[in-house]
Amino acid sequence: MTYEFTIIVPIYNEEGNIPRLEKELSNYIKIAIRKTKVLFVNDGSKDHSQSLLEEICAKNTHFSFLLFDKNYGLTPAIKAGFDATTTELVGYIDADLQTSPLDFNLLLEHIPKYDLVTGVRQNRKDSTFKKLSSTLANIVRRAFTKDGVEDTGCPLKVIKTSYAQRIPMFRGLHRFLPAMILLQNGKIKQVPVQHFPRIAGKTKFGFWNRSIGPLADCFAYLWMKRKYIDYSISKRSFDI
Template identity: 45%
Template sequence: MNQTADYELSVVIPVYNEQESLHDLFDALIAYKQKASVKVCFLFVNDGSSDNSLNLIKQFCLSATDFYYISLEKRSGLTGALKAGFSEVKSDWVGYMDADLQTFPDDFELLLKNRYQGELICGIRVKRHDSVSKKIQSKLANKIRNLVTHDGISDTNCPLKIGRTNLLNRLPLFSGMHRFLPALVKMTGNRVYTVPVRHQERKHGVSKFNLANRAFSGLEDLFAFAWMRSRYIEPSVAESDLKDR
């Protein structure tokens, strides 16, 4: 039996070459688990790391309870890692956070307190501790994205979210679609709720995103989303006898 079925929340954590951050991440996750208001587990998704990340994850999962991992055959990108993790989860709720620890595991409590306000609960980073150029890039990207998606989310890239597992597993997640989770959820007629969360500077390693891969791939993904939304079909059943027999 898939052990995640025993938990109310399973948190998926994609990992790509984060060996410098993992010890601090492990400590933070253990500290949060001890105070969490629900039974929670953590699922690391090794996304083709070429450093020592996978070995560190294996050692940690062997030594601690409520921690699990999967390792992908080859690098699939953030959306691919999330899709792989979501598909393995059997708990009612699935969460997501990055391995760089720029958001705080404790803030899952803020999302959990509001989990009945929507089917996807999104953190919105306040007091961003990013460089000026990165802040400008993010603001510009969100404005352009909102012109197309109209999802009303000011920080769709915040890597702290929880959602209904059965819903997130039904979403059409193609490469880059992690940027559009709120818009995809709204497209299916479900609710999105936002909650302010904390943010801190990256302490170890380097960001996997830069102006080039944010701007060009982001624009390409935006066109893909617009096309997908224009073709999306949500049939409505008018009559059925499935429950009458």
């Protein structure tokens, strides 16, 4: 089968969510508007996540996995997924399923005209503190990047792979994906998506990486922006 879209799912100690992931993603693949496969990236889980992932991948050709030798973090997991992707389109979703794979179809409808389509979570089912820290982080990030994105932390995105693989990733850059597409003169689109409460597992983010951490990342982004190299080839004399 020739696939068109790869969904990256970073995994870190999510054994309680993995059976639901298999069910929800399998259901989505049946109705996806692009031929879809799933790539789990196990970020050095210490629970039984890996054995569950191997069982899923052994019985379903639409699923595959990468296993890190230790815990590196969310951004390295996303980058590893981007690097391994061979399809025209790549997206990702968090393993907690607070967003629905079904909403990928809403994003994919816009991808022919845009280079990144990101979800905007509606009626968020999070704690007041979590929503407040996320709102603050978005305000600060927009002040630095001028990308105009309302909810850059939404874990539901679709990107043209050619753009995703040109992003010079650093830790925390998953918050800046729209801004990095704009640096490549790409076009971005925001689409409202559903949001659900976390049912199993524990959040991997606390006060530091929801508020103070993103502020530090903004300065790293500004440094990288000044050093960023982008170019396009208009003509060549040979085939690669």
